[in-house]
Amino acid sequence: MKNLGGNLDVQRLIYLRDLLRELVVRDLKVRYKRSVLGFAWALVTPLLFLSVFYFIFKVALSLEIPRFGTYAFTGMLVYSWFQTSVSQASGAITDSRELIRWPGFAAAVLPAVSVTTNLIHFMLALPLLMMFLLIDGTGLKSVVLLLPVVIAIQFALTLGLGYLVAAGNALFHDTQHLVAVLLQLLFFLTPVFYDAGMVPERYQALYRLNPMVHLVEAYRAILLGGTWPSGSDLLTLGLLAAGLLYVGHRVFVHLSYRFVEEV
Amino acid sequence: MPHAIVVEGLAKQFRRYHADRPQTLKEAFVRRWQHIRAGERFWALRDVSFDVEPGQLVGIVGSNGAGKSTLLRLIGGVGHPDKGNVKIQGRVAALLELGTGFHSELTGRENVFVSGVIAGLTRRQVTQRLDSIVAFSELEPFIDSPLRTYSTGMQMRLAFAIGVHTKPDVLLIDEVLAVGDLAFQQKCLARISQFKADNCAIVLVSHDLGQIRRLCDKALWLRCGRLLAQGEPEAVIEQYVAEMETETRRKTPTEWPVRTTPEGKELRVHENRFGSMELEIVSVRMFDRQGRPAIELRSGDPLHVEIDYSAPQRIEAPVFSVTISTEDGQACTDLSTAAAGVTLPMLEGEGRITLHFERLDLNGGRYYVDVGAYKQNWDYAYDCHWHSYSITVLPTDNKKGFLHPPHSWEFGDISHEPIQK
Numbered sequence: 170m171k172n173l174g175g176n177l178d179v180q181r182l183i184y185l186r187d188l189l190r191e192l193v194v195r196d197l198k199v200r201y202k203r204s205v206l207g208f209a210w211a212l213v214t215p216l217l218f219l220s221v222f223y224f225i226f227k228v229a230l231s232l233e234i235p236r237f238g239t240y241a242f243t244g245m246l247v248y249s250w251f252q253t254s255v256s257q258a259s260g261a262i263t264d265s266r267e268l269i270r271w272p273g274f275a276a277a278v279l280p281a282v283s284v285t286t287n288l289i290h291f292m293l294a295l296p297l298l299m300m301f302l303l304i305d306g307t308g309l310k311s312v313v314l315l316l317p318v319v320i321a322i323q324f325a326l327t328l329g330l331g332y333l334v335a336a337g338n339a340l341f342h343d344t345q346h347l348v349a350v351l352l353q354l355l356f357f358l359t360p361v362f363y364d365a366g367m368v369p370e371r372y373q374a375l376y377r378l379n380p381m382v383h384l385v386e387a388y389r390a391i392l393l394g395g396t397w398p399s400g401s402d403l404l405t406l407g408l409l410a411a412g413l414l415y416v417g418h419r420v421f422v423h424l425s426y427r428f429v430e431e432v
Numbered sequence: 433m434p435h436a437i438v439v440e441g442l443a444k445q446f447r448r449y450h451a452d453r454p455q456t457l458k459e460a461f462v463r464r465w466q467h468i469r470a471g472e473r474f475w476a477l478r479d480v481s482f483d484v485e486p487g488q489l490v491g492i493v494g495s496n497g498a499g500k501s502t503l504l505r506l507i508g509g510v511g512h513p514d515k516g517n518v519k520i521q522g523r524v525a526a527l528l529e530l531g532t533g534f535h536s537e538l539t540g541r542e543n544v545f546v547s548g549v550i551a552g553l554t555r556r557q558v559t560q561r562l563d564s565i566v567a568f569s570e571l572e573p574f575i576d577s578p579l580r581t582y583s584t585g586m587q588m589r590l591a592f593a594i595g596v597h598t599k600p601d602v603l604l605i606d607e608v609l610a611v612g613d614l615a616f617q618q619k620c621l622a623r624i625s626q627f628k629a630d631n632c633a634i635v636l637v638s639h640d641l642g643q644i645r646r647l648c649d650k651a652l653w654l655r656c657g658r659l660l661a662q663g664e665p666e667a668v669i670e671q672y673v674a675e676m677e678t679e680t681r682r683k684t685p686t687e688w689p690v691r692t693t694p695e696g697k698e699l700r701v702h703e704n705r706f707g708s709m710e711l712e713i714v715s716v717r718m719f720d721r722q723g724r725p726a727i728e729l730r731s732g733d734p735l736h737v738e739i740d741y742s743a744p745q746r747i748e749a750p751v752f753s754v755t756i757s758t759e760d761g762q763a764c765t766d767l768s769t770a771a772a773g774v775t776l777p778m779l780e781g782e783g784r785i786t787l788h789f790e791r792l793d794l795n796g797g798r799y800y801v802d803v804g805a806y807k808q809n810w811d812y813a814y815d816c817h818w819h820s821y822s823i824t825v826l827p828t829d830n831k832k833g834f835l836h837p838p839h840s841w842e843f844g845d846i847s848h849e850p851i852q853k
Contacts, residue, residue, distance in 0.1 A: 180554075183554055184549075184552070184554050187549050187554045187555040187556075188549050188550070190555070191545055191546050191549040191550075191555065192546070192549075194546075195533075195535060195538065195542070195546045198537070198538060198542065199535055199537050199538065202537050202538075267529050267532045267533075268532060268533060268550065270505065270510055270528075270529075271508075271510070271526065271528070271529075271532050271550060271551075272505065272507075272508025272509055272510055272524050272525075272526045272528070272604065273508065273509060273524055273525075273526075273552050274550060341455070341456050341457040342455055342456055343456040343457050343458055344457060347457060426511060426512040429510050429511050430446065430511050
């Protein structure tokens, strides 16, 4: 049973990399092939959101956050990578019935495809964010070199969660709807268009249980503040992400024999 | 030689679809997680054991739901057996659902990469074999067009071409050899012989008994998850066919209104009429060139066989057959929609199916025309009219046999030239 990539020989790793790559490329090509804007679509959604946020929170409610445009845009990009990845991963198994019933197919690659595809969207939008930073005079500090670490942590965290929701949805078909609602709620509990400091002190401990709070703050520290994010925060986040990825993958593999029969 | 596939005491249990297990979290919650593990179970496979040597081609026959596909998937490592085990030597490849991973918006070439990697090749291997895959599929001029512009046949050809380029040790084939035109089928069969020669062990599921007979070294017969027979294809198929006939007899109602054919012959169930009657053949008429009832024909005349059916309930993909045989029971021709690669749509209500013989080069004599409608994959008959319709072909200059092809005699000197006409 070489179904799930248990034996980690080099050939297998090369194969899994190729499989991931082909499926990601397929998703991207399919999405952009017949559109005029092409990859620019990756920017349209966050930009539209951003303009609405700017209008409501800066113009209408006049929120006191300096450089609100770049501030909210950073949060937007980070959260939308997370949100679209998890929501796509929740359908990754149920939408690929024929693939996971294919002899020798590594089903565990499917949630990774969701997260990677959206990572590419995120990366495509990054230059635009950098441009905003240069325009509003923040510039980039050398600490930006730490960005890949934060991205890696977010990747692991998202994928770990992706495994759980993918397996969950294969067993209970309404997991997907529940996940969509939870992601929407979590959006408001993540400091995308406001500052985490605005949350009253007595709720802070509870509020900070959401790992996305720390993740968004780490990105902002690096990009907007040009400072090192809190080391302990980053370490905790890294450990949490690694743990979640391990558990998520284990659960997924454990259940995968069942869902090839149930989807 | 060590076996390529060893299946020992394999058993697999499934829950039924309508089982009590909640399908959604909501249901699970409402029922307070009570029935999560409950539900009616049934054995899809029971105590199946067999082995396949390298270079051996094993065919599996059995009606729908007998467990053939489940067995194939378990051999391929999809799902967990509940009992027993499967041992495989080497790399497994499968031709199960052709075109897995295909996307209609991508070009043929792009799809080769995606599908090739899904089939187990690395990108480098796909690149190396790309030319060969495209050549095999005979789709060179279209390879950079989007797949949505391909016909189904073209897509199947591309999929098959990818499948046969995986160089496996064990190859699993599920009912896909009816790909494309006859020439392409021949090519696929030649490729499968090549696999055999290269010591690949092949397991083939097919409803085409003729194919199993011609290709396989060994046949397995599955019924309701049990292996009823294995061995020489001829012997296994004989048992299987006998079983289908028994099944048809069993399903034939004991009472059914007697019908009279245009010739005045009475159709009585269990005498000259068999089948479950889920789909009824209400009338069979035969016409000649002028559209007149064909009672007497000249040899070489066309013949049209018109079959009217009535299906009170929905019938999925039935098979219609027409057999012409001599009075002493020798078959002259045995045709069916399935063998012609015609898949009928879901039938409901009344309709008509016509078989056109452009010419019927039969020798003079009387012939029976037997018509039948069968369940998908020949599982059993819906309605079979046996020796109830006949045609008479006027006498010819032919003394024996039942064939009278168009011919002429030529008379002349000995020449060493080959005969031209």
